[in-house]
Amino acid sequence: MLNINDLHARVEDTAILHGLNLEVKPGEVHAIMGPNGAGKSTLGNVLAGRPGYEVTGGTVTYKGSDLLELEAEDRARAGVFLAFQYPVEIPGVSNMEFLKASVDAIRTARGEEAMSSMDFIKLAREKCKAVDLPQDFLKRGVNEGFSGGEKKRNELLQMMLLEPSLCILDETDSGLDIDALQVVARGVNALRSPDRGIIVVTHYQRLLDYIVPDYVHVLAKGRIVKSGGRELALELEKHGYSWIDEEVA
Amino acid sequence: MSENIDQYLKSEYSAGWITDIESLTIPPGLNEDVIRLISAKKQEPEWMLEWRLKAYRAWLEMKEPEWAHVVYPKPDFQALSYYSSPKSMEDGPQSLDEVDPELLRTYEKLGIPVHEQEVLAGVAVDMVFDSVSVGTTFRQKLKDAGVIFCPISEAVHEYPELVKKYLGSVVPQKDNFYAALNSAVFSDGSFVYIPKGVRCPMELSTYFRINEAKTGQFERTLIIADEGSQVSYLEGCTAPMRDENQLHAAVVELVALDDADIKYSTVQNWYPGDAEGKGGIYNFVTKRGIAHTRSKISWTQVETGSAVTWKYPSCILKGDDSIGEFYSVALTSNHQQADTGTKMIHLGKNTRSTIIAKGISAKQSSNSYRGLVKMNPGAEGARNYTQCDSLLIGDKCGAHTFPYIESKNPTAVIEHEATTSKVSDDQLFLCQQRGIDAEKAVSMIVNGFCKDVFRELPMEFAVEAGKLLEVSLEGAVG
Numbered sequence: 164m165l166n167i168n169d170l171h172a173r174v175e176d177t178a179i180l181h182g183l184n185l186e187v188k189p190g191e192v193h194a195i196m197g198p199n200g201a202g203k204s205t206l207g208n209v210l211a212g213r214p215g216y217e218v219t220g221g222t223v224t225y226k227g228s229d230l231l232e233l234e235a236e237d238r239a240r241a242g243v244f245l246a247f248q249y250p251v252e253i254p255g256v257s258n259m260e261f262l263k264a265s266v267d268a269i270r271t272a273r274g275e276e277a278m279s280s281m282d283f284i285k286l287a288r289e290k291c292k293a294v295d296l297p298q299d300f301l302k303r304g305v306n307e308g309f310s311g312g313e314k315k316r317n318e319l320l321q322m323m324l325l326e327p328s329l330c331i332l333d334e335t336d337s338g339l340d341i342d343a344l345q346v347v348a349r350g351v352n353a354l355r356s357p358d359r360g361i362i363v364v365t366h367y368q369r370l371l372d373y374i375v376p377d378y379v380h381v382l383a384k385g386r387i388v389k390s391g392g393r394e395l396a397l398e399l400e401k402h403g404y405s406w407i408d409e410e411v412a
Numbered sequence: 413m414s415e416n417i418d419q420y421l422k423s424e425y426s427a428g429w430i431t432d433i434e435s436l437t438i439p440p441g442l443n444e445d446v447i448r449l450i451s452a453k454k455q456e457p458e459w460m461l462e463w464r465l466k467a468y469r470a471w472l473e474m475k476e477p478e479w480a481h482v483v484y485p486k487p488d489f490q491a492l493s494y495y496s497s498p499k500s501m502e503d504g505p506q507s508l509d510e511v512d513p514e515l516l517r518t519y520e521k522l523g524i525p526v527h528e529q530e531v532l533a534g535v536a537v538d539m540v541f542d543s544v545s546v547g548t549t550f551r552q553k554l555k556d557a558g559v560i561f562c563p564i565s566e567a568v569h570e571y572p573e574l575v576k577k578y579l580g581s582v583v584p585q586k587d588n589f590y591a592a593l594n595s596a597v598f599s600d601g602s603f604v605y606i607p608k609g610v611r612c613p614m615e616l617s618t619y620f621r622i623n624e625a626k627t628g629q630f631e632r633t634l635i636i637a638d639e640g641s642q643v644s645y646l647e648g649c650t651a652p653m654r655d656e657n658q659l660h661a662a663v664v665e666l667v668a669l670d671d672a673d674i675k676y677s678t679v680q681n682w683y684p685g686d687a688e689g690k691g692g693i694y695n696f697v698t699k700r701g702i703a704h705t706r707s708k709i710s711w712t713q714v715e716t717g718s719a720v721t722w723k724y725p726s727c728i729l730k731g732d733d734s735i736g737e738f739y740s741v742a743l744t745s746n747h748q749q750a751d752t753g754t755k756m757i758h759l760g761k762n763t764r765s766t767i768i769a770k771g772i773s774a775k776q777s778s779n780s781y782r783g784l785v786k787m788n789p790g791a792e793g794a795r796n797y798t799q800c801d802s803l804l805i806g807d808k809c810g811a812h813t814f815p816y817i818e819s820k821n822p823t824a825v826i827e828h829e830a831t832t833s834k835v836s837d838d839q840l841f842l843c844q845q846r847g848i849d850a851e852k853a854v855s856m857i858v859n860g861f862c863k864d865v866f867r868e869l870p871m872e873f874a875v876e877a878g879k880l881l882e883v884s885l886e887g888a889v890g
Contacts, residue, residue, distance in 0.1 A: 211845050212844075212845075213841050213845075214837060214841065215837075234844070235841060235844040235845060236843075236844040236845075236847055236848065236849050236850070238845075239844065239845050239846055239847040240847045244845075245845050247842065247845075250842065251836065251838040251839050251842050252839075253839050253842070253843075253856075253857055253860060254860060254861070255859075255860025255861050255862075255863040255864075256856050256857060256859070256860035257860075260856070261843075261846075261856070264843075264846075264848050264852065264856060265843075265846035265847050265848055268846070268847035268848050268849070268852075269846075269847040272847065304860065305842075321846060325846070325847070
């Protein structure tokens with residue numbers, strides 16, 4: 164589903180990714196771990212097409228076509244979803260309005276009919292319950308005055324409504340207490356399916372206790388330097404990242 | 413026999429009318445003879461002519477104001493024609509095929525029915541049946557309630573006492589340069605009188621007023637709400653209006669007598685000029701209301717049109733416990749310039765005012781908020797709350813805020829909040845990452861920004877206003 168080959172990218176004048184390789188097949192959950200500044204967030208942003216992130220080499224193939232050719236909104240419509248590390252506020256625009264516009268745009272792109280408002284409200288309320296958000300969140304401005312945990316759960320709510328093919332979670336666990344972490348993990352696990360790929364970017368092993376990955380990759384200095392199974396994460400937890408740094412050097 | 417006479421009179425009248433418009437030409441320029449001629453054309457009584465002349469003489473002594481934050485070539489007032497008889501329909505486009513396709517595209521986006529498109533674009537269509545039937549039911553209902561709603565030129569003849577008493581009572585002839593000019597040469601406009609204790613049975617809209625299309629460039633509106641009455645008045649239209657007059661100088665006067673309530677909503681979408689800033693209407697408007705004891709005046713405006721806007725709908729809170737409100741969205745794009753805001757003059761005790769102003773600037777435009785809050789010595793316990801927010805789209809536009817606060821009463825409370833924000837790249841990217849394209853995203857963000865004001869608009873207007881912002885912002889994201 165996703166094939167990243169020798170990807171180089173920079174942000175403004177700083178080169179961050181230096182030849183990254185990764186393959187994600189449908190049904191797989193990949194965890195990407197690494198020290199601060201390794202390029203973890205850059206990877207998610209490059210895949211989602213964020214302005215300011217410039218690809219300087221390599222290829223990314225998604226479902227058989229060149230992902231890098233597409234505009235950000237077209238990537239989203241093709242099923243690429245990025246759960247943001249720091250979701251921004253859009254004052255005055257209600258969550259409901261935002262979610263409806265988003266679901267409509269993506270359904271239209273898939274050739275499906277737009278949902279009726281009534282059906283949508285019903286669905287949105289149901290998904291709210293699943294991520295433990297009270298229903299009045301739908302009426303509030305997008306992320307407006309939300310706590311850190313509420314913002315992350317709101318990202319998850321969007322993911323559940325849009326049912327993307329490829330989910331990228333960018334440090335979704337940062338700033339979450341253990342209860343919120345479990346809610347998020349439960350949501351992500353519910354989304355695991357044979358035709359969906361999931362990339363979990365995280366600094367801590369903790370999240371992987373709840374979202375058990377099929378593969379763990381260590382990202383350091385802009386490249387995947389080590390890959391393995393679940394046990395690699397535990398090893399990192401024990402020895403820290405300096406061990407990797409030494410090995411790479 | 414009498415039927416025949418009727419028939420004869422009718423045809424005579426219409427024939428006379430046609431001859432009238434075809435033969436009438438007034439050369440450009442302004443002098444007392446021109447004013448006498450305008451007054452004579454309208455068969456005005458002597459007092460009305462004197463009133464106009466007084467305004468004209470005052471205007472001669474006045475200078476065009478230059479304090480506003482706008483730059484434009486000053487109109488040559490002697491090169492303008494001050495009485496343009498209604499143009500013959502044959503001069504206009506004969507069908508929509510002859511209308512600027514860009515204009516049609518906009519109509520389509522706003523979802524305006526073809527028949528209305530024709531009227532707005534000035535196509536020669538027979539509107540008579542429609543307007544007569546709509547107008548008649550409408551007028552009957554108002555008449556039953558005792559409400560007067562007619563062209564001001566008609567009111568001068570039918571209700572001279574009311575006009576004499578209130579015309580110029582809120583905006584005197586000498587008030588300012590444009591108001592003086594308007595007073596001297598005003599073409600037509602609306603007159604509204606709501607009798608004591610009457611709640612106007614429907615929202616009054618210029619859209620339904622017969623002769624609306626030809627009010628001309630110097631519109632004059634006078635609304636009087638008698639004691640304990642209530643009225644909501646809608647002015648304008650979301651569709652861009654074709655107009656060959658570049659200068660518009662309107663005056664609106666509102667009189668809210670004790671316990672009365674006037675709500676005045678405007679959607680202004682005059683031609684803003686093209687993307688290079690050529691053409692476009694200069695809109696210099698004086699709008700003011702006087703609020704007597706326990707009465708309330710509420711202005712709501714959505715301004716997206718005109719090349720230059722100079723407009724400060726104001727309230728004089730004369731009576732104790734009176735309330736003034738101003739809710740405004742002003743959007744500028746391309747090379748548009750807007751200097752708009754309000755004045756809240758607190759004279760009475762415990763008077764209250766609220767100002768919510770939202771300015772949006774895109775492309776190379778300039779958007780200024782200018783507002784005065786004045787607490788006079790008698791304004792014991794008066795309060796004002798002002799919130800003034802600017803939103804910038806792109807990095808070539810400008811937003812300016814000029815608040816003036818004068819308080820001469822130590823018990824008065826004035827609060828002022830102001831913010832300036834940008835539609836950020838992060839907000840846009842969040843929307844795009846959720847499949848929403850940039851233009852839709854900007855329109856959603858802008859509509860969210862304006863929500864506090866749209867809430868104040870009558871329901872139907874609010875939906876249209878949202879759509880209007882979307883169309884006006886097209887291409888604002890690079």
